[in-house]
Structures are given as C-alpha cells and as structure tokens.
Amino acid sequence: MNILDDLNPEQKKAVMHDKGPLLILAGAGSGKTRVLTYRAAYLIEHRNVNPWNILAVTFTNKAAREMKERIDRLVGYGSENIWVSTFHSTCVRILRRFIDRIGYERSFSIYDDDDSRALMRDVCKYLDIDTKRIPEKSILNAISRAKDELIGPEEFEKNTGRDYMLKKQAEAYYEYQKRLKASNALDFDDLIFKTVELFMTDESALAYYQNRFQYIMVDEYQDTNTAQFRLIQLLASGVNEYGEREYNLCVVGDDDQSIYKFRGANIQNILSFERAFPNTKVIKLEQNYRSTKSILSAANEVIANNIGRKPKTLWTANEQGEPVTYTLFDTDMDEAESVTGEIKRMVDNNQARYNDFAILYRTNAQSRMFEEKLIRKNIPYKIIGSVNFYARKEIKDLLAYMKTIDNGLDNIAVKRIINVPRRGIGAATIEKVDAYAINNGMSFYDALVRCEQIPGLERSCAKIMSFVSIIEGLRSRLYQENYNLTELIDDILDATGYLKELEEEGSDEARERIANIDELVNKLVTYADEAEEAPTLSGFLEEVALVSDIDSFDESEDYLVLMTLHSAKGLEFPYVYICGMEEGIFPSYMAMYSDNPQDEIEEERRLCYVGITRARKRLSLTAARQRMMRGDISFNKPSRFIKEIPEHLLKINMPDRKTMTSFAPDDYQPSRMNYKPFAFSEPKQFAGNNLGELEYGVGDTVRHFRFGLGKVTAITMGGRDYEVTVDFEEYGTKKLMASFAKLTKAE
DNA sequence: ACGCCGACCGTCCGA
DNA sequence: CGGTCGGCGT
Numbered sequence A: 001m002n003i004l005d006d007l008n009p010e011q012k013k014a015v016m017h018d019k020g021p022l023l024i025l026a027g028a029g030s031g032k033t034r035v036l037t038y039r040a041a042y043l044i045e046h047r048n049v050n051p052w053n054i055l056a057v058t059f060t061n062k063a064a065r066e067m068k069e070r071i072d073r074l075v076g077y078g079s080e081n082i083w084v085s086t087f088h089s090t091c092v093r094i095l096r097r098f099i100d101r102i103g104y105e106r107s108f109s110i111y112d113d114d115d116s117r118a119l120m121r122d123v124c125k126y127l128d129i130d131t132k133r134i135p136e137k138s139i140l141n142a143i144s145r146a147k148d149e150l151i152g153p154e155e156f157e158k159n160t161g162r163d164y165m166l167k168k169q170a171e172a173y174y175e176y177q178k179r180l181k182a183s184n185a186l187d188f189d190d191l192i193f194k195t196v197e198l199f200m201t202d203e204s205a206l207a208y209y210q211n212r213f214q215y216i217m218v219d220e221y222q223d224t225n226t227a228q229f230r231l232i233q234l235l236a237s238g239v240n241e242y243g244e245r246e247y248n249l250c251v252v253g254d255d256d257q258s259i260y261k262f263r264g265a266n267i268q269n270i271l272s273f274e275r276a277f278p279n280t281k282v283i284k285l286e287q288n289y290r291s292t293k294s295i296l297s298a299a300n301e302v303i304a305n306n307i308g309r310k311p312k313t314l315w316t317a318n319e320q321g322e323p324v325t326y327t328l329f330d331t332d333m334d335e336a337e338s339v340t341g342e343i344k345r346m347v348d349n350n351q352a353r354y355n356d357f358a359i360l361y362r363t364n365a366q367s368r369m370f371e372e373k374l375i376r377k378n379i380p381y382k383i384i385g386s387v388n389f390y391a392r393k394e395i396k397d398l399l400a401y402m403k404t405i406d407n408g409l410d411n412i413a414v415k416r417i418i419n420v421p422r423r424g425i426g427a428a429t430i431e432k433v434d435a436y437a438i439n440n441g442m443s444f445y446d447a448l449v450r451c452e453q454i455p456g457l458e459r460s461c462a463k464i465m466s467f468v469s470i471i472e473g474l475r476s477r478l479y480q481e482n483y484n485l486t487e488l489i490d491d492i493l494d495a496t497g498y499l500k501e502l503e504e505e506g507s508d509e510a511r512e513r514i515a516n517i518d519e520l521v522n523k524l525v526t527y528a529d530e531a532e533e534a535p536t537l538s539g540f541l542e543e544v545a546l547v548s549d550i551d552s553f554d555e556s557e558d559y560l561v562l563m564t565l566h567s568a569k570g571l572e573f574p575y576v577y578i579c580g581m582e583e584g585i586f587p588s589y590m591a592m593y594s595d596n597p598q599d600e601i602e603e604e605r606r607l608c609y610v611g612i613t614r615a616r617k618r619l620s621l622t623a624a625r626q627r628m629m630r631g632d633i634s635f636n637k638p639s640r641f642i643k644e645i646p647e648h649l650l651k652i653n654m655p656d657r658k659t660m661t662s663f664a665p666d667d668y669q670p671s672r673m674n675y676k677p678f679a680f681s682e683p684k685q686f687a688g689n690n691l692g693e694l695e696y697g698v699g700d701t702v703r704h705f706r707f708g709l710g711k712v713t714a715i716t717m718g719g720r721d722y723e724v725t726v727d728f729e730e731y732g733t734k735k736l737m738a739s740f741a742k743l744t745k746a747e
Numbered sequence B: 001a002c003g004c005c006g007a008c009c010g011t012c013c014g015a
Numbered sequence C: 001c002g003g004t005c006g007g008c009g010t
Helices: A009-016 A032-046 A061-074 A087-102 A113-127 A136-148 A153-158 A164-182 A188-201 A203-212 A226-235 A293-303 A332-348 A364-377 A393-406 A411-417 A427-439 A444-449 A461-478 A485-496 A498-505 A508-530 A537-546 A597-612
Strands: A022-026 A054-058 A083-086 A109-111 A185-187 A215-218 A249-253 A281-285 A324-331 A357-361 A381-383 A560-564 A573-578 A615-629 A632-635 A650-653 A701-704 A708-718 A721-728 A732-737
Touching (some): A022 A032, A032 A215, A061 A083, A087 A226, A109 A113, A109 A537, A113 A136, A113 A164, A113 A411, A136 A188, A164 A185, A203 A226, A293 A597, A293 A615, A393 A508, A411 A427, A444 A461, A650 A708
Parallel strands (some): A022 A249, A109 A185, A324 A615, A324 A650, A357 A573
C-alpha cells in the first residue's frame, strides 16, 4: 500500500514530517483531517511508531470518533491503541488515575453548568453576595475565564486591586473552589486546570504520560485556550533516550477559523507557536478540495477584511459553480417558509436528499421559526444544540440519584434530589442540615445520616431517614454480583416512586418525561454494550457529562439539519443556507457595541468565513427586513458581510412576493434604549424613503427612457438604494440607481 | 411545605 | 418570548 499517493505535495510533506514541532496551517477544506489520519498511519507503518505512543486531541467526540475510524481503515491492527479523544476526556482519563495526588478522590464528580450554578447560588447566599448587583452568572464567567488562563483563586485575588466587584468575585472563587473540593467535584474548566496542576506538582505522573505520548497531534489548534496550550506543552516536553527534547508535536489549525475567543481561546497559541517551539516546521495547506470557485472566492473576499491574520489565499481546482445567492425577505417567517420550501422542492424532484442540506444561523433562538415550518411541511429534521437532552429535569434528577450513589460527597446532587419526588423536606430543613454540615466539616449527606444530632430537626428527621435508607439500599445493591446498571436505574425509578408519580400524573408532559427516561435507559444499555472497559456507574456519568449535542449528529441519516454556525465548524454540506444575515444578528449586536468592536467584529467575520466554507456546491444567504425577537418586532439592515462579497459573485434573488421595498438607510441605527437593541415599535424610519417595489430581477429585460432595452445582470444595495447593473443592447453595461433610473420591466 | 401567579429579567456563541 | 424567582395564599 502506498498511502502517500492520494496526497498533494504539501500534504505529503506534513504526513512525512519526522520529528520536532510541526505547525500545519490548514485552510478550510484543505484536507487537514486526511493529513492527521494519514500521518498517524504513516508513523505506525513506516516509522515503526507504536500506536500506544500516539495521542491525538480533538474538540468534539464526533471528531475523535471519525478520526479513529479513518485511522482504523488505514492501518490494519493496533490502531485501537492510539489515544484519540477530546481535551476533556483526555483529562478525565488522566485524572481518574492520578487525581489522588492532588488531594481529590478518584471517584470525583463532574459538574455541568447547572450544577455549577446551583453551587454558586449557595456560595453567594453564604457570602451574602447580592446577586442583583453581581449576578452568579457573571461570577461564574469570571472564574471560568480565570481558569482558562490558569489563574487560581490566590492569583485572582492578588489582581483584584481595590475593585469591590472583583474582590467579591475573588471571595466567591475561593468559596466555590473550596466547596467543589468538599464535594469531590470538578467543573468543566477544572478538568483541564487540575490536570495541569497535577503535572506541575507531580513529576512522576507527568513523566509517565510524557513517556507514553511520544507523538502528539492537536486538531483545531486555533481554538485552544491557555490552559490547553500549557497541557499540551507539558505533555510534549518529554525527553528521548538521549536526554533531548524532541517536541514531536503536530498541531493543525487555521487562524481564520478561530471562533471561540468568548470561551477563552487564545489566538496567540497559533500565532506564536513558532516562538514557543523553536525549529518549528510550518506547512501551509492552501488548496481547497471542498467548494466551488464561487463559494471559495466569496469566502476569501469576506475574510480579507480582517487585519492581522496570517497571510494566505485558498484556491481550488474545482469548477466555478453557481454564484452565491442572496435573498432579502420581508419577515423571518417568509425566510423560513421560502428556505424550507426550496429544500422540499429539491428533495421532491429527486435533485437532492435532506441530508445534503444545512440551515445555519447565528443564534439558537432562530431555529424556532424554521422548526414550525418543518413540522408543517412534514420534513424530517434535527436541530443541533437546542435543549440538551441531559439538561432536562427528569434526566438531571435521575443522574443526580446516580451521582449520589456513586459519590456521596457530591452535595449538589444530594440537595437536588432530597425532595424529588416530594418527601416533605423543605427549604428550612435543608438549610439547617447544610449549616450543620458546614460547621462540622462534613458532607451534606453525612449530616443527613446524623440528622438526629441536629438541633431543631425533630419532625423532619424521620423523612430524612427514609431518604437515606433509599440511597443506602440502592448503594448496597450496586456491589452485588451480576448487578448491572440497567437494573440500577430501574431500582431507582422504583424505590423513589419517581416513575409512579409521573404515571399517575398522566399529562402529556409527564408522558414525554417518561419517554425521555426510556431514552436514558437506552443510552445506558448502549453504554454498557459498547464500553471499552468494564461498564461502571462513574464511567457512564462521565460519558454523559462530556457529550455534546453535535456528537449525536449522523450525516448518513436522511434528515435536514439545523444548527448554529459555531456547531457547523468542521462539517460540510452540498447545500448550505446561512440565514439571518442582518446587522445586529450577524454580526451580533453584542459584537457591534462591545468595548472592542474591531476585534469582536473580526471574530464574527471569521464565523462568517467558517459558515461560507461549509458549502460544497451551493451557498444561499438570506436576511429578513423584520424579525420577531423576544416578542418584539425588530428591523435590521442587511449584514455588512453581504456587502463584502463582490457583486459579480453574488446573485441577488427577489423573493416571489411582490413586496420589495428599499433597504433601510445606512444611518439606520439600532436603538439602545431599554436594552432592547434593535426593536422599534413602529417602522417609521422607513417613512419618506419608500422607493417603491422593484418589479424586475436579475435576468429580466428592462426598459430605460434613454438607454432603451437591456438585461439586468446584477442588483446590489448601495447605501439607500438598489444599484442595478444593466447590460443595454445599444449602450453597454451601466450601473443605475433604481429610484432614479425608473426602469420598467419589458416583456 | 408547596403551588400558583405575576413581575422581572436577560438577553449570542459552547464543552 | 420563555425561564426564573419571590411573594402570597392555602
């Protein structure tokens, strides 16, 4: 076999690169996954590298799974020993083995956002922090950013100065971290942070992994944060048998696709990689294999508006293809109706299947209108990232039972379910137990066990004891022979009366909850069947904690998929719709009016670039003049990103309905009153600017009073008016302002 | 202790 | 608009 045959020269160089740091700047669609997988295969087959010594890190489980499958197909056997997983899973695996060295128990819980918020609520109450003035969310956010930067509570406090707000946040950070520890729990950011901490404090643990991971590959490197960079740097800094540092680290990224600054991604990681790792070999992959020339040119034109990027130009040998289309609708409802209708028509005519399409948007809220239309049209669809399955109440309740059984120290889990279903244990009781637990340095659960010693609890104690005995009963069964996890969940549902309560309620909502519970049981069975090691409760909880919605996306199933532009990163589709191309939506209002609009608009633009480059054959952009947002009607201008695509690449569609009016004028500024960014009660800003509808579109023949007959070749918006390009039979091509030219449609 | 209702709020993106 | 929280009545 020669796997090198289907690679271009640059790709080949990357695959065959021997030792030392390698930075691959891989443009969108340039075959970076191919390079990574081939490289892994090449190392194994041609350099005699033991698969055991290779680590590949991705951002999503889906990407990890796919990479594994592709390597599997390339190398016969042994590939199962390659460690391919996400940053978070990698860290969990490491911590499960060594976290006791930094004072946690190896059975630690993983807190999701909800759990973290519940904990922070407790913390704020305890510290008397007025969450009206300092919302929990903002504190959690500050902590999260700090952890991204490897800043612990001590260092955070040092940097607070005299700022009251920051001082309070520092206090909360301390207490939050203290309580996580007491609950033997880690939040998402801790997974990375604590792994770095482990490696910094325990040389033998670090040496173990440095020795194991002699070749490291990182995908989507542009989205790593400082903590992740440090983690990779530590792992890659092992020495070989001659005592030399080789830095066999291969990272793949594209600075133009960096779209996660808001969650701490540090673009410097890619921009200064060469400085961090001396003698870095840099390889650029600039040939795009995915998109048509039209689509790629549009992408290049848009991203060219960003300054401070690594210079590169993607090119493709693919055909020119159809022009990118842009359609401005009256309302978001028209937009959804038309897009879904167009897709259905193509599928009905057997021109495409549903899974050839993707509808992309900036915010999850935009999915609503589409969903309504899809249901009405009976189109099979999947919305990625709307309500996370594991965030549903009944699922979280059951998981909290499992966590309580698995890790009795997990105070948040215990508090969540102590009165679910209702056992007559109220807030007052919980408060007393909690205070007792804190004063006596014990866990909430241990305090429950000793509730007889807690003053003022005489009446509730019986109720508490019955809860404790349920948990103890379930826990003891876990250690029986032949007891499996499916039985456990059945026993939980049974012993707690959870299922019974739902069955008795009999409402539609209750039925749906039961269906969700069944789904959870299914997932548990799947987990037990597919687990690589012996299935355990912690193993299942861990898997659940680390899945994201995109992981469940299966492109081989024939449904239409809708998702945010962020979720679409790394995917491709023949036909892509990017909807809601409006100022205030995309780019978002937050970016436009932030402290640093320049930077944030550039990030939005990169997001736009990511979106455009998802399309293989056809890209359709849409916008709406008016749109329902949070119950109000808002009016937005078309997105600046539309204007950044040169007109010769853009085909402006007129919606079917004859209601075209002008674009909003350029000086049309969103209102900032009332924190309602772009909502107006009346569209009065349009008054005096009514240019009348355009009765013609691109391709139509029109008549001008002086130039005679001509064919419309393009319509763009310039400022306050349409700019119409007409190819006249006698006078050649002219650009005209629609409101002045008085063009009429000729038959 | 608990359920209901109305006020209020926060507005994006996500592992 | 939709979720959450606090107040109030039972």
